[in-house]
Amino acid sequence: MLAISIEALVKIALLMGGLMTGAAYFVLLERWIAAWVQDRKGPNRVGIPLTKIKLFGLGQPLADGLKFIFKEEATPGHVDKILFTLAPISILSAALAIFAVIPFGSVLPASFSEMIPGLDHQVELLVAPGIDIGMIYIFALSSIAVYGVILGGWASNNKYSLLGGLRSSAQLIAYELPMGLAIVGVVLTAGSLRLEDVIGLQASTGTWNAFAQPIGFLVFVVAAFAEAARLPFDLPEAEQELIGGYHTEYAGMRLIVYLIAEFLHMITASFLIVILFLGGWHFWGITGSENANITWFEAIARIVVLNIKIFGVIVFFMMIRWSWPRVRFDQLMSLAWKVMLPLGIVNLVAVATIVEYQKSLEGKLGGPWGVTAAMWGVSLLAWIAAGVLAPLHSDNSAQKDSFVLSAEARNRGVRPGVTTSI
Amino acid sequence: MQATDPNVKWIEEPKLGLAGKMYIPAVIGGLATTTKHLFSKKMTVSFPEERPEIGNPLIYRGVHRLNKDDQGRVKCVACFLCATACPAHCIDIIAAPSPWPDRDKYCESFAIDELRCIFCGMCEEACPVDAIELTSLFDLTGRSREEMIFDKEKLLSVYDMTKDAEPMKSKSLGGAP
Numbered sequence: 001m002l003a004i005s006i007e008a009l010v011k012i013a014l015l016m017g018g019l020m021t022g023a024a025y026f027v028l029l030e031r032w033i034a035a036w037v038q039d040r041k042g043p044n045r046v047g048i049p050l051t052k053i054k055l056f057g058l059g060q061p062l063a064d065g066l067k068f069i070f071k072e073e074a075t076p077g078h079v080d081k082i083l084f085t086l087a088p089i090s091i092l093s094a095a096l097a098i099f100a101v102i103p104f105g106s107v108l109p110a111s112f113s114e115m116i117p118g119l120d121h122q123v124e125l126l127v128a129p130g131i132d133i134g135m136i137y138i139f140a141l142s143s144i145a146v147y148g149v150i151l152g153g154w155a156s157n158n159k160y161s162l163l164g165g166l167r168s169s170a171q172l173i174a175y176e177l178p179m180g181l182a183i184v185g186v187v188l189t190a191g192s193l194r195l196e197d198v199i200g201l202q203a204s205t206g207t208w209n210a211f212a213q214p215i216g217f218l219v220f221v222v223a224a225f226a227e228a229a230r231l232p233f234d235l236p237e238a239e240q241e242l243i244g245g246y247h248t249e250y251a252g253m254r255l256i257v258y259l260i261a262e263f264l265h266m267i268t269a270s271f272l273i274v275i276l277f278l279g280g281w282h283f284w285g286i287t288g289s290e291n292a293n294i295t296w297f298e299a300i301a302r303i304v305v306l307n308i309k310i311f312g313v314i315v316f317f318m319m320i321r322w323s324w325p326r327v328r329f330d331q332l333m334s335l336a337w338k339v340m341l342p343l344g345i346v347n348l349v350a351v352a353t354i355v356e357y358q359k360s361l362e363g364k365l366g367g368p369w370g371v372t373a374a375m376w377g378v379s380l381l382a383w384i385a386a387g388v389l390a391p392l393h394s395d396n397s398a399q400k401d402s403f404v405l406s407a408e409a410r411n412r413g414v415r416p417g418v419t420t421s422i
Numbered sequence: 423m424q425a426t427d428p429n430v431k432w433i434e435e436p437k438l439g440l441a442g443k444m445y446i447p448a449v450i451g452g453l454a455t456t457t458k459h460l461f462s463k464k465m466t467v468s469f470p471e472e473r474p475e476i477g478n479p480l481i482y483r484g485v486h487r488l489n490k491d492d493q494g495r496v497k498c499v500a501c502f503l504c505a506t507a508c509p510a511h512c513i514d515i516i517a518a519p520s521p522w523p524d525r526d527k528y529c530e531s532f533a534i535d536e537l538r539c540i541f542c543g544m545c546e547e548a549c550p551v552d553a554i555e556l557t558s559l560f561d562l563t564g565r566s567r568e569e570m571i572f573d574k575e576k577l578l579s580v581y582d583m584t585k586d587a588e589p590m591k592s593k594s595l596g597g598a599p
Contacts, residue, residue: 037456041466319460323452387443 003118011127015099023263024061030318031060037322065256073252076156083155088250088257091148095264098141100127101134102271103196105303106281109294122291125303126196135183135193138272139176142227145265146172149236152258153246164245167329168236171226174336175233179223181344185209185216185351186276199280203287208279212372215379216347217277219340224269226336229262231321235329270313274306278313281306339386346382350375479558479588483541486534486572487580489553489590496578497553500527504545504554512538513545532574536562557584 028043035042046059075081105125113119131137146169153165186209190198202208210217226233237245244250247258274280281287281302288298327335354361354371361371441447467474476482489497500517518530545554557580564570572580 033460035466036460036464039459039462039465041464041468044468319453319456320449323449323456383444384440387445388440390443 003116007119007123008127011125015104015127016096018104019096019099019264019267020260022267023260024065026263026267026314027064027259028057028060029314030321032057033315033318034322037319068252068256071252073254076249078157079249080155080157083151084249085254087148087152087155088254088261090151091145091261092257092264094141094144094148095261095268098138098264098268099271101131101137101195102126102268103199103275103280103306105306106196106199106287106299107291107294108299109296110292111296124196129196131194133193134195135187138268139180139183142265142268143172143176145261148258148261149246152250156246156249158249160242160244161246161248164236164238164242164248167238167242168229168246171229171233171235171332171336174333175223175226175340178219178336178340178344179227181341181348182213182216182220182223183276185213185347188348188351188355189213195275195280199275199282200291202279203282206282206284207372208277208282210277210279212375213277213347213351213379214376215343215382216351218383219344219347220277221273222335222340224273225317225320226332228265228269228317230266230269230317232324232327233332234326235332238326266314266317267310270310270317273313274309278309280309334390339390343382343386346378350378476558476560482558482560483543483556485536485557485559485562485580486539486545486577487555487557487584488532488574488577489555489581490578495522496528496532496574497551498529498532499525499551499553500529501550503548503550507544507548509542509544510538510540512536529574532577534572534577535570536564536572537567537570552590555590557588559584 032042042057043060044057045054046057046063047054048059075084103124103126107125108123110122113122149168149172150165153161153163153168156162186198187193189209189212190201192198198209225231229236235245236242237247239245242248247255250258283301283305286298287302287305288294354375358371361374362368365371365374491497498515499520500515502515502517505511505513505515512535514531514533514535515529516531517527520526520528522528541556543556546556549555554577559580562570
């Protein structure tokens with residue numbers, strides 16, 4: 001019992017330390033990529049304090065953190081003080097608690113357990129192994145993030161904050177549906193809500209879910225961008241429109257808690273994209289698929305592969321930020337309800353059909369490859385239909401007729417928007 | 423201008439083709455652009471270590487200098503045209519009878535308040551003998567206001583500092599050939 005508790009505590013310490021350091025250094029990476037894309041050099045000055053060693057600016061996160069710690073923790077006089085403090089705490093604790101069920105590797109070899117007295121099982125690189133409701137737990141906790149955002153916006157007692165909070169709650173709720181539909185497709189094929197089982201299935205078949213369910217993958221990636229409030233869906237903060245959105249009134253430690261939570265959301269989204277759709281720790285030929293007789297090489301290769309994939313997805317997140325402008329709020333909602341939701345349903349129906357009638361479909365379509373080809377055909381058709389029928393590219397240009405009409409109305413002395421009654 | 427004015431030209435937004443409606447080609451195009459910039463040459467100049475390249479030092483308007491003629495005397499004839507032209511009134515000249523036979527007056531003292539100067543270059547244009555010129559030195563610093571009032575010796579020393587890199591501009595008045 002003691003050994004198990006210590007094992008869990010060590011894993012929690014590793015994960016928390018890794019996540020906090022990771023979040024800090026992803027801020028630096030974000031600034032670097034922003035600079036490089038704009039043909040600048042980015043932060044490259046801060047190195048070891050009191051020396052002239054610069055280390056490419058790797059000391060920058062430390063300096064940023066110190067700056068936040070030593071800043072005045074200003075609480076404006078007009079805020080709801082309890083909720084104002086509670087909001088960042090709730091968003092950060094929810095963002096961290098999600099990682100209880102997210103594997104950050106696979107398993108360690110049995111020889112490791114033999115070295116440590118009291119350990120009678122293989123160590124799984126997962127804080128809470130064997131939780132049967134893993135994905136539901138993730139969904140429940142990521143919904144709590146909405147509370148953090150809307151409570152912060154409400155408690156700030158500021159119009160910009162409230163608008164940011166409102167936008168955020170509408171956006172997060174809207175995108176949870178397509179995200180859920182995309183996940184259900186994965187759950188159906190895996191037959192389990194555990195993330196380690198999802199990876200295990202992809203590793204044993206060698207087919208990543210992104211290949212087997214392309215439309216589900218696209219829907220999930222778009223929804224993950226929206227859930228993490230990353231560009232092009234960063235409307236909750238939208239500093240050009242809303243100053244800072246829900247964290248306009250925050251400063252000091254409470255602000256950095258919000259910022260860390262945002263980065264953790266992005267890291268969570270990357271973990272989920274990689275685990276659910278990009279094979280998790282699996283890579284053909286080097287990671288093996290057996291858990292019981294895993295070698296040290298395979299165990300370490302799995303951790304490395306998983307982290308490389310996650311790093312790649314995060315870089316993709318950051319590159320998309322500079323490639324696409326922000327969408328308008330009505331476009332965001334149209335995308336969620338009129339495009340992503342139908343696409344998610346198409347994916348779900350297709351996956352359900354394949355899972356239910358796998359044997360007869362394989363017989364009719366010529367083996368598993370025929371089924372995959374049919375899935376791609378359905379996905380392509382659905383995507384083209386969604387693209388052609390999409391409500392997103394509406395004509396926003398100035399229309400001559402409406403201008404002429406309003407000009408005539410002005411000449412008659414009628415102000416637009418004012419109905420004259422006799 | 424009224425919307426009904428015949429001079430107003432109404433243009434249509436370009437229609438999206440099938441590839442544009444499919445989004446993925448547009449995303450890949452955008453990512454290709456950002457990726458290209460990710461690895462392209464950076465514009466940043468790491469200032470204290472690197473110096474920016476000034477396109478044409480001869481027309482740059484930086485710190486002033488007082489030119490010397492071929493005998494090492496100050497070229498200024500104390501005509502006060504620069505002080506008159508100066509919109510910021512930062513030039514302070516005290517004239518004295520010239521000790522040399524080729525001119526009536528010379529400047530006994532010549533001070534420019536570099537903090538007040540707006541670096542417009544009017545003094546340079548006004549000068550009939552090309553005595554005052556603007557160099558390409560731009561990183562002008564000092565610890566006090568007094569230090570930033572450049573006197574005649576300082577301005578002549580700026581000439582000694584920059585004469586090789588930036589020769590005098592006007593050939594007819596003794597500039598570089």
